[in-house]
Amino acid sequence: MTGGSRGIGKATALGFASAGADIAIDSRKLPDLEQVADEIKGLGRKALPVSAHIGRLDEIKSLVQTVCQEFGKIDILVNNAGTSPAMSPMLELEERLWDSIMNLNLKGVIFLSQAVARVMKEHGGGKIINVASVAAFRHETHVGVYSISKAALVMATRIMAQEWAEYNIRVNAIAPGHIHTRLGDSIFEAVPEYEEEFLKRVPMGRIGDPDEIVGAMIYLASDASSYVTGETILVDGGTLTT
Numbered sequence: 315m316t317g318g319s320r321g322i323g324k325a326t327a328l329g330f331a332s333a334g335a336d337i338a339i340d341s342r343k344l345p346d347l348e349q350v351a352d353e354i355k356g357l358g359r360k361a362l363p364v365s366a367h368i369g370r371l372d373e374i375k376s377l378v379q380t381v382c383q384e385f386g387k388i389d390i391l392v393n394n395a396g397t398s399p400a401m402s403p404m405l406e407l408e409e410r411l412w413d414s415i416m417n418l419n420l421k422g423v424i425f426l427s428q429a430v431a432r433v434m435k436e437h438g439g440g441k442i443i444n445v446a447s448v449a450a451f452r453h454e455t456h457v458g459v460y461s462i463s464k465a466a467l468v469m470a471t472r473i474m475a476q477e478w479a480e481y482n483i484r485v486n487a488i489a490p491g492h493i494h495t496r497l498g499d500s501i502f503e504a505v506p507e508y509e510e511e512f513l514k515r516v517p518m519g520r521i522g523d524p525d526e527i528v529g530a531m532i533y534l535a536s537d538a539s540s541y542v543t544g545e546t547i548l549v550d551g552g553t554l555t556t
């Protein structure tokens with residue numbers, strides 16, 4: 315579970331632990347991970363907190379090695395870590411912002427998936443779940459590069475699903491709508507008037523909670539979705555119906 319220290323990643327890690335999984339959780343800050351690991355252990359499961367920057371390929375490599383040393387194999391990978399969708403109109407876009415978003419949201423996801431898929435292939439299969447966004451399908455104001463990264467992730471999900479089906483690896487994605495997390499709330503903090511405008515376009519009339527993503531995660535991680543691969547499931551309060 316990347317980005318397991320807070321928000322959607324933490325809710326999912328605790329949901330998976332409640333469902334009986336042992337979990338390695340990653341983010342850049344070990345102390346935050348250790349707190350979540352204690353909560354997972356409190357649910358009676360094993361937890362391995364590992365600090366790694368998912369935008370850096372050397373750190374991805376050592377993350378996978380560490381997890382395999384501890385658990386022997388990896389059955390499920392959740393590519394959840396994502397950068398804050400910094401506000402930048404395309405006319406102001408700088409290379410540094412492009413690189414930081416793309417390195418984490420796309421390049422890191424692809425190379426971590428590749429490294430983990432090699433392990434899964436050796437052990438007879440597995441499931442990979444990518445966290446995309448409604449922004450993959452409808453661009454929101456000033457988060458152009460974030461939207462591009464998530465749209466590419468939806469396509470990467472299909473490509474990996476198609477190529478790795480023969481190894482019994484299923485690859486799917488979840489596209490959350492707006493969810494109350496540090497990342498989600500940062501958009502409304504940067505542009506306060508945007509929240510009211512945004513909510514008008516959510517038929518359910520509210521922002522989602524990280525716990526509301528967990529059911530779809532468990533579905534994709536379990537045999538309940540045994541004939542599903544290459545799919546992206548929207549969990550968005552109906553946002554994309556408007």
Ligand SMILES: NC(=O)c1ccc[n+]([C@@H]2O[C@H](COP(=O)([O-])OP(=O)(O)OC[C@H]3O[C@@H](n4cnc5c(N)ncnc54)[C@H](OP(=O)(O)O)[C@@H]3O)[C@@H](O)[C@H]2O)c1
Pocket residue numbers: 316317318319320321322323340341342343346366367368369393394395396397418445446447448489490491492493494495496497498499
């Ligand atoms: N919240 C929303 O409205 C929303 C909507 C659609 C999609 N999403 C997607 O959902 C995913 C989770 O976001 P969230 O809303 O739960 O955000 P969040 O609460 O800000 O959590 C982000 C997590 O990712 C970790 N992280 C950030 N940069 C990292 C890096 N370079 N390497 C490893 N870990 C890193 C963070 O820990 P550290 O900072 O300590 O590393 C944290 O654990 C993201 O992919 C996001 O794009 C969110």
